[in-house]
Amino acid sequence: MIEEKKQLLTWISFPSKEEIRLSLATVYLQCDCRKFLITHIRQPFTSYLIDLSSSQKQLIEGYSKKLRQNIKRAQKAQIFIERDQNPTAVISLFSPTAKEKKLNPISEANFLTKVDFLITRAIHPKYGILAAHAYQLDLTSKKVKGLYNASAFRQYADDNILQYLCGQANSMLYHEDFAYFRKLGYRTYDFGGYGGNASGVDYFKDRFGGTVTTQYNYYPVWYFLVRKIRQAWK
Known part of the structure:
Protein backbone atom coordinates (compact mmCIF):
# COMPACT_ATOMS: atom_id res chain seq x y z
CA MET A 1 0.00 0.00 0.00
CA SER A 47 -5.03 -1.19 -16.60
CA TYR A 48 -2.06 -2.97 -18.16
CA LEU A 49 0.19 -5.14 -16.00
CA ILE A 50 3.60 -6.71 -16.55
CA ASP A 51 4.38 -9.89 -14.62
CA LEU A 52 7.83 -9.30 -13.16
CA SER A 53 7.82 -12.69 -11.44
CA SER A 54 8.52 -14.27 -14.83
CA SER A 55 12.10 -15.20 -15.59
CA GLN A 56 14.19 -12.75 -17.58
CA LYS A 57 14.01 -15.13 -20.54
CA GLN A 58 10.20 -15.41 -20.34
CA LEU A 59 9.88 -11.65 -20.06
CA ILE A 60 11.93 -11.06 -23.21
CA GLU A 61 10.14 -13.82 -25.11
CA GLY A 62 6.87 -12.03 -24.37
CA TYR A 63 8.12 -8.88 -26.11
CA SER A 64 7.21 -8.23 -29.72
CA LYS A 65 9.93 -8.75 -32.34
CA LYS A 66 9.99 -4.99 -33.01
CA LEU A 67 10.51 -4.22 -29.33
CA ARG A 68 13.41 -6.66 -29.05
CA GLN A 69 15.02 -5.05 -32.11
CA ASN A 70 14.64 -1.56 -30.63
CA ILE A 71 16.22 -2.65 -27.36
CA LYS A 72 19.20 -4.20 -29.16
CA ARG A 73 19.70 -1.06 -31.26
CA ALA A 74 19.65 1.14 -28.17
CA GLN A 75 22.20 -1.12 -26.49
CA LYS A 76 24.44 -0.95 -29.57
CA ALA A 77 24.20 2.85 -29.42
CA GLN A 78 25.84 2.57 -25.97
CA ILE A 79 22.88 4.18 -24.22
CA PHE A 80 23.30 3.81 -20.46
CA ILE A 81 20.95 4.09 -17.46
CA GLU A 82 20.99 6.32 -14.38
CA ARG A 83 18.66 5.98 -11.36
CA ASP A 84 18.03 8.33 -8.43
CA GLN A 85 15.29 10.61 -7.05
CA ASN A 86 16.01 13.69 -9.15
CA PRO A 87 12.86 14.44 -11.23
CA THR A 88 14.38 17.27 -13.29
CA ALA A 89 14.68 15.27 -16.53
CA VAL A 90 11.15 13.85 -16.30
CA ILE A 91 9.72 17.32 -15.71
CA SER A 92 11.66 18.84 -18.61
CA LEU A 93 10.91 16.09 -21.13
CA PHE A 94 7.25 15.83 -20.14
CA SER A 95 6.56 19.54 -20.67
CA PRO A 96 6.25 19.48 -24.52
CA THR A 97 3.99 16.41 -24.34
CA ALA A 98 1.75 18.05 -21.75
CA LYS A 99 1.47 21.17 -23.88
CA GLU A 100 0.69 19.29 -27.10
CA LYS A 101 -1.82 16.88 -25.54
CA LYS A 102 -3.30 19.46 -23.13
CA LEU A 103 -2.28 17.47 -20.05
CA ASN A 104 -1.52 18.86 -16.63
CA PRO A 105 2.17 19.82 -16.44
CA ILE A 106 4.32 18.33 -13.68
CA SER A 107 6.82 20.01 -11.38
CA GLU A 108 8.87 19.18 -8.30
CA ALA A 109 5.70 19.76 -6.27
CA ASN A 110 4.30 16.51 -7.71
CA PHE A 111 7.01 14.58 -5.86
CA LEU A 112 6.88 16.31 -2.48
CA THR A 113 4.36 13.86 -1.01
CA LYS A 114 6.15 10.82 -2.41
CA VAL A 115 8.75 8.88 -0.44
CA ASP A 116 9.33 5.55 -2.19
CA PHE A 117 9.75 6.74 -5.75
CA LEU A 118 12.44 6.28 -8.36
CA ILE A 119 13.56 8.28 -11.39
CA THR A 120 15.37 6.51 -14.23
CA ARG A 121 17.03 8.00 -17.31
CA ALA A 122 18.33 6.62 -20.61
CA ILE A 123 21.38 8.64 -21.64
CA HIS A 124 23.16 8.72 -24.98
CA PRO A 125 26.94 9.45 -24.91
CA LYS A 126 26.47 12.24 -27.46
CA TYR A 127 22.86 13.47 -27.27
CA GLY A 128 22.32 13.27 -23.54
CA ILE A 129 19.05 12.24 -21.88
CA LEU A 130 16.69 10.68 -24.44
CA ALA A 131 14.08 9.22 -22.08
CA ALA A 132 13.11 9.44 -18.41
CA HIS A 133 10.61 7.59 -16.20
CA ALA A 134 9.15 8.16 -12.75
CA TYR A 135 7.94 5.23 -10.66
CA GLN A 136 6.29 4.77 -7.29
CA LEU A 137 7.30 1.66 -5.36
CA ASP A 138 5.43 -0.50 -2.88
CA LEU A 139 7.57 -3.39 -1.68
CA THR A 140 4.83 -4.58 0.70
CA SER A 141 2.54 -5.50 -2.19
CA LYS A 142 5.58 -6.01 -4.46
CA LYS A 143 4.13 -3.63 -7.04
CA VAL A 144 5.62 -0.78 -9.06
CA LYS A 145 3.37 1.99 -10.34
CA GLY A 146 4.32 4.00 -13.42
CA LEU A 147 3.84 7.69 -12.67
CA TYR A 148 5.28 9.56 -15.65
CA ASN A 149 7.31 8.72 -18.73
CA ALA A 150 8.72 11.07 -21.31
CA SER A 151 11.29 11.21 -24.07
CA ALA A 152 13.15 13.82 -26.10
CA PHE A 153 11.12 12.81 -29.18
CA ARG A 154 9.49 16.24 -29.60
CA GLN A 155 12.84 18.00 -29.31
CA TYR A 156 13.89 16.47 -32.63
CA ALA A 157 10.86 17.27 -34.79
CA ASP A 158 13.06 17.72 -37.88
CA ASP A 159 15.22 14.63 -37.40
CA ASN A 160 13.55 11.26 -37.91
CA ILE A 161 16.72 9.34 -37.07
CA LEU A 162 16.99 10.95 -33.63
CA GLN A 163 13.26 10.48 -33.05
CA TYR A 164 13.68 6.75 -33.71
CA LEU A 165 16.63 6.75 -31.33
CA CYS A 166 14.46 8.34 -28.63
CA GLY A 167 11.88 5.60 -29.10
CA GLN A 168 14.55 2.92 -28.88
CA ALA A 169 16.00 4.51 -25.74
CA ASN A 170 12.54 4.59 -24.17
CA SER A 171 12.00 0.89 -24.95
CA MET A 172 15.39 -0.05 -23.55
CA LEU A 173 14.76 1.99 -20.41
CA TYR A 174 11.56 0.06 -19.65
CA HIS A 175 13.34 -3.24 -20.29
CA GLU A 176 16.26 -2.37 -18.01
CA ASP A 177 13.92 -1.02 -15.33
CA PHE A 178 11.89 -4.23 -15.34
CA ALA A 179 15.09 -6.23 -14.82
CA TYR A 180 16.11 -3.87 -12.02
CA PHE A 181 12.75 -4.17 -10.24
CA ARG A 182 12.82 -7.97 -10.57
CA LYS A 183 16.15 -8.09 -8.75
CA LEU A 184 14.70 -5.96 -5.93
CA GLY A 185 11.86 -8.44 -5.44
CA TYR A 186 8.96 -6.65 -7.14
CA ARG A 187 6.48 -8.93 -8.89
CA THR A 188 4.11 -6.60 -10.79
CA TYR A 189 4.58 -3.47 -12.87
CA ASP A 190 1.43 -1.41 -13.37
CA PHE A 191 1.60 0.48 -16.68
CA GLY A 192 -1.58 2.40 -15.82
CA GLY A 193 -4.61 3.04 -17.98
CA TYR A 194 -5.33 1.06 -21.12
CA GLY A 195 -7.97 2.09 -23.63
CA GLY A 196 -7.62 -0.72 -26.15
CA ASN A 197 -6.63 1.57 -29.00
CA ALA A 198 -4.80 -0.11 -31.88
CA SER A 199 -2.27 2.72 -32.10
CA GLY A 200 -0.46 5.17 -29.87
CA VAL A 201 0.21 4.49 -26.18
CA ASP A 202 -1.74 1.23 -26.02
CA TYR A 203 0.09 -0.10 -29.09
CA PHE A 204 3.39 0.64 -27.35
CA LYS A 205 2.30 -1.13 -24.17
CA ASP A 206 1.09 -4.18 -26.10
CA ARG A 207 4.65 -4.75 -27.34
CA PHE A 208 5.63 -5.81 -23.81
CA GLY A 209 3.25 -8.78 -23.73
CA GLY A 210 1.44 -7.75 -20.55
CA THR A 211 -2.06 -8.45 -19.27
CA VAL A 212 -5.14 -6.24 -19.45
CA THR A 213 -7.03 -6.15 -16.15
CA THR A 214 -9.83 -4.24 -14.44
Whole structure:
Protein backbone atom coordinates (compact mmCIF):
# COMPACT_ATOMS: atom_id res chain seq x y z
CA MET A 1 0.00 0.00 0.00
CA ILE A 2 1.32 3.42 -0.99
CA GLU A 3 0.09 6.27 1.19
CA GLU A 4 0.38 9.96 0.31
CA LYS A 5 -0.96 12.75 2.48
CA LYS A 6 -1.95 15.65 0.26
CA GLN A 7 -4.09 18.72 0.88
CA LEU A 8 -7.41 17.68 2.49
CA LEU A 9 -7.15 14.04 1.44
CA THR A 10 -4.99 10.96 1.90
CA TRP A 11 -4.38 9.07 -1.35
CA ILE A 12 -3.74 5.32 -1.11
CA SER A 13 -2.66 3.13 -4.02
CA PHE A 14 -2.77 -0.69 -4.18
CA PRO A 15 -4.81 -1.23 -0.99
CA SER A 16 -6.08 -4.70 -0.10
CA LYS A 17 -9.81 -5.22 0.34
CA GLU A 18 -9.39 -5.10 4.12
CA GLU A 19 -7.65 -1.72 3.91
CA ILE A 20 -10.55 -0.05 2.04
CA ARG A 21 -12.71 1.46 4.77
CA LEU A 22 -15.47 4.02 5.26
CA SER A 23 -13.92 7.47 5.07
CA LEU A 24 -14.61 10.95 3.76
CA ALA A 25 -10.93 11.84 3.67
CA THR A 26 -9.33 8.97 1.73
CA VAL A 27 -9.02 8.24 -1.99
CA TYR A 28 -8.23 4.63 -2.88
CA LEU A 29 -6.52 4.05 -6.23
CA GLN A 30 -5.74 1.00 -8.39
CA CYS A 31 -7.51 -1.56 -6.25
CA ASP A 32 -7.86 -5.13 -7.50
CA CYS A 33 -11.15 -5.66 -5.65
CA ARG A 34 -14.75 -4.46 -5.69
CA LYS A 35 -16.28 -3.26 -2.44
CA PHE A 36 -19.37 -1.26 -1.54
CA LEU A 37 -18.73 1.86 0.54
CA ILE A 38 -21.51 4.31 1.32
CA THR A 39 -18.89 7.06 1.60
CA HIS A 40 -17.33 6.45 -1.82
CA ILE A 41 -18.06 6.33 -5.53
CA ARG A 42 -16.36 3.33 -7.14
CA GLN A 43 -15.07 3.76 -10.70
CA PRO A 44 -13.69 0.82 -12.71
CA PHE A 45 -10.92 1.31 -15.25
CA THR A 46 -8.73 -0.88 -17.39
CA SER A 47 -5.03 -1.19 -16.60
CA TYR A 48 -2.06 -2.97 -18.16
CA LEU A 49 0.19 -5.14 -16.00
CA ILE A 50 3.60 -6.71 -16.55
CA ASP A 51 4.38 -9.89 -14.62
CA LEU A 52 7.83 -9.30 -13.16
CA SER A 53 7.82 -12.69 -11.44
CA SER A 54 8.52 -14.27 -14.83
CA SER A 55 12.10 -15.20 -15.59
CA GLN A 56 14.19 -12.75 -17.58
CA LYS A 57 14.01 -15.13 -20.54
CA GLN A 58 10.20 -15.41 -20.34
CA LEU A 59 9.88 -11.65 -20.06
CA ILE A 60 11.93 -11.06 -23.21
CA GLU A 61 10.14 -13.82 -25.11
CA GLY A 62 6.87 -12.03 -24.37
CA TYR A 63 8.12 -8.88 -26.11
CA SER A 64 7.21 -8.23 -29.72
CA LYS A 65 9.93 -8.75 -32.34
CA LYS A 66 9.99 -4.99 -33.01
CA LEU A 67 10.51 -4.22 -29.33
CA ARG A 68 13.41 -6.66 -29.05
CA GLN A 69 15.02 -5.05 -32.11
CA ASN A 70 14.64 -1.56 -30.63
CA ILE A 71 16.22 -2.65 -27.36
CA LYS A 72 19.20 -4.20 -29.16
CA ARG A 73 19.70 -1.06 -31.26
CA ALA A 74 19.65 1.14 -28.17
CA GLN A 75 22.20 -1.12 -26.49
CA LYS A 76 24.44 -0.95 -29.57
CA ALA A 77 24.20 2.85 -29.42
CA GLN A 78 25.84 2.57 -25.97
CA ILE A 79 22.88 4.18 -24.22
CA PHE A 80 23.30 3.81 -20.46
CA ILE A 81 20.95 4.09 -17.46
CA GLU A 82 20.99 6.32 -14.38
CA ARG A 83 18.66 5.98 -11.36
CA ASP A 84 18.03 8.33 -8.43
CA GLN A 85 15.29 10.61 -7.05
CA ASN A 86 16.01 13.69 -9.15
CA PRO A 87 12.86 14.44 -11.23
CA THR A 88 14.38 17.27 -13.29
CA ALA A 89 14.68 15.27 -16.53
CA VAL A 90 11.15 13.85 -16.30
CA ILE A 91 9.72 17.32 -15.71
CA SER A 92 11.66 18.84 -18.61
CA LEU A 93 10.91 16.09 -21.13
CA PHE A 94 7.25 15.83 -20.14
CA SER A 95 6.56 19.54 -20.67
CA PRO A 96 6.25 19.48 -24.52
CA THR A 97 3.99 16.41 -24.34
CA ALA A 98 1.75 18.05 -21.75
CA LYS A 99 1.47 21.17 -23.88
CA GLU A 100 0.69 19.29 -27.10
CA LYS A 101 -1.82 16.88 -25.54
CA LYS A 102 -3.30 19.46 -23.13
CA LEU A 103 -2.28 17.47 -20.05
CA ASN A 104 -1.52 18.86 -16.63
CA PRO A 105 2.17 19.82 -16.44
CA ILE A 106 4.32 18.33 -13.68
CA SER A 107 6.82 20.01 -11.38
CA GLU A 108 8.87 19.18 -8.30
CA ALA A 109 5.70 19.76 -6.27
CA ASN A 110 4.30 16.51 -7.71
CA PHE A 111 7.01 14.58 -5.86
CA LEU A 112 6.88 16.31 -2.48
CA THR A 113 4.36 13.86 -1.01
CA LYS A 114 6.15 10.82 -2.41
CA VAL A 115 8.75 8.88 -0.44
CA ASP A 116 9.33 5.55 -2.19
CA PHE A 117 9.75 6.74 -5.75
CA LEU A 118 12.44 6.28 -8.36
CA ILE A 119 13.56 8.28 -11.39
CA THR A 120 15.37 6.51 -14.23
CA ARG A 121 17.03 8.00 -17.31
CA ALA A 122 18.33 6.62 -20.61
CA ILE A 123 21.38 8.64 -21.64
CA HIS A 124 23.16 8.72 -24.98
CA PRO A 125 26.94 9.45 -24.91
CA LYS A 126 26.47 12.24 -27.46
CA TYR A 127 22.86 13.47 -27.27
CA GLY A 128 22.32 13.27 -23.54
CA ILE A 129 19.05 12.24 -21.88
CA LEU A 130 16.69 10.68 -24.44
CA ALA A 131 14.08 9.22 -22.08
CA ALA A 132 13.11 9.44 -18.41
CA HIS A 133 10.61 7.59 -16.20
CA ALA A 134 9.15 8.16 -12.75
CA TYR A 135 7.94 5.23 -10.66
CA GLN A 136 6.29 4.77 -7.29
CA LEU A 137 7.30 1.66 -5.36
CA ASP A 138 5.43 -0.50 -2.88
CA LEU A 139 7.57 -3.39 -1.68
CA THR A 140 4.83 -4.58 0.70
CA SER A 141 2.54 -5.50 -2.19
CA LYS A 142 5.58 -6.01 -4.46
CA LYS A 143 4.13 -3.63 -7.04
CA VAL A 144 5.62 -0.78 -9.06
CA LYS A 145 3.37 1.99 -10.34
CA GLY A 146 4.32 4.00 -13.42
CA LEU A 147 3.84 7.69 -12.67
CA TYR A 148 5.28 9.56 -15.65
CA ASN A 149 7.31 8.72 -18.73
CA ALA A 150 8.72 11.07 -21.31
CA SER A 151 11.29 11.21 -24.07
CA ALA A 152 13.15 13.82 -26.10
CA PHE A 153 11.12 12.81 -29.18
CA ARG A 154 9.49 16.24 -29.60
CA GLN A 155 12.84 18.00 -29.31
CA TYR A 156 13.89 16.47 -32.63
CA ALA A 157 10.86 17.27 -34.79
CA ASP A 158 13.06 17.72 -37.88
CA ASP A 159 15.22 14.63 -37.40
CA ASN A 160 13.55 11.26 -37.91
CA ILE A 161 16.72 9.34 -37.07
CA LEU A 162 16.99 10.95 -33.63
CA GLN A 163 13.26 10.48 -33.05
CA TYR A 164 13.68 6.75 -33.71
CA LEU A 165 16.63 6.75 -31.33
CA CYS A 166 14.46 8.34 -28.63
CA GLY A 167 11.88 5.60 -29.10
CA GLN A 168 14.55 2.92 -28.88
CA ALA A 169 16.00 4.51 -25.74
CA ASN A 170 12.54 4.59 -24.17
CA SER A 171 12.00 0.89 -24.95
CA MET A 172 15.39 -0.05 -23.55
CA LEU A 173 14.76 1.99 -20.41
CA TYR A 174 11.56 0.06 -19.65
CA HIS A 175 13.34 -3.24 -20.29
CA GLU A 176 16.26 -2.37 -18.01
CA ASP A 177 13.92 -1.02 -15.33
CA PHE A 178 11.89 -4.23 -15.34
CA ALA A 179 15.09 -6.23 -14.82
CA TYR A 180 16.11 -3.87 -12.02
CA PHE A 181 12.75 -4.17 -10.24
CA ARG A 182 12.82 -7.97 -10.57
CA LYS A 183 16.15 -8.09 -8.75
CA LEU A 184 14.70 -5.96 -5.93
CA GLY A 185 11.86 -8.44 -5.44
CA TYR A 186 8.96 -6.65 -7.14
CA ARG A 187 6.48 -8.93 -8.89
CA THR A 188 4.11 -6.60 -10.79
CA TYR A 189 4.58 -3.47 -12.87
CA ASP A 190 1.43 -1.41 -13.37
CA PHE A 191 1.60 0.48 -16.68
CA GLY A 192 -1.58 2.40 -15.82
CA GLY A 193 -4.61 3.04 -17.98
CA TYR A 194 -5.33 1.06 -21.12
CA GLY A 195 -7.97 2.09 -23.63
CA GLY A 196 -7.62 -0.72 -26.15
CA ASN A 197 -6.63 1.57 -29.00
CA ALA A 198 -4.80 -0.11 -31.88
CA SER A 199 -2.27 2.72 -32.10
CA GLY A 200 -0.46 5.17 -29.87
CA VAL A 201 0.21 4.49 -26.18
CA ASP A 202 -1.74 1.23 -26.02
CA TYR A 203 0.09 -0.10 -29.09
CA PHE A 204 3.39 0.64 -27.35
CA LYS A 205 2.30 -1.13 -24.17
CA ASP A 206 1.09 -4.18 -26.10
CA ARG A 207 4.65 -4.75 -27.34
CA PHE A 208 5.63 -5.81 -23.81
CA GLY A 209 3.25 -8.78 -23.73
CA GLY A 210 1.44 -7.75 -20.55
CA THR A 211 -2.06 -8.45 -19.27
CA VAL A 212 -5.14 -6.24 -19.45
CA THR A 213 -7.03 -6.15 -16.15
CA THR A 214 -9.83 -4.24 -14.44
CA GLN A 215 -9.00 -2.14 -11.40
CA TYR A 216 -11.04 0.25 -9.29
CA ASN A 217 -10.68 3.75 -7.90
CA TYR A 218 -12.74 4.86 -4.88
CA TYR A 219 -13.44 8.58 -4.42
CA PRO A 220 -15.23 10.15 -1.43
CA VAL A 221 -18.68 11.21 -2.62
CA TRP A 222 -18.10 14.92 -2.01
CA TYR A 223 -14.75 14.88 -3.82
CA PHE A 224 -16.20 12.92 -6.74
CA LEU A 225 -18.93 15.55 -7.17
CA VAL A 226 -16.39 18.40 -6.98
CA ARG A 227 -14.32 16.73 -9.72
CA LYS A 228 -17.40 16.35 -11.91
CA ILE A 229 -18.32 20.01 -11.51
CA ARG A 230 -14.80 21.15 -12.32
CA GLN A 231 -14.66 18.96 -15.42
CA ALA A 232 -17.99 20.36 -16.60
CA TRP A 233 -16.64 23.91 -16.34
CA LYS A 234 -13.51 23.18 -18.37
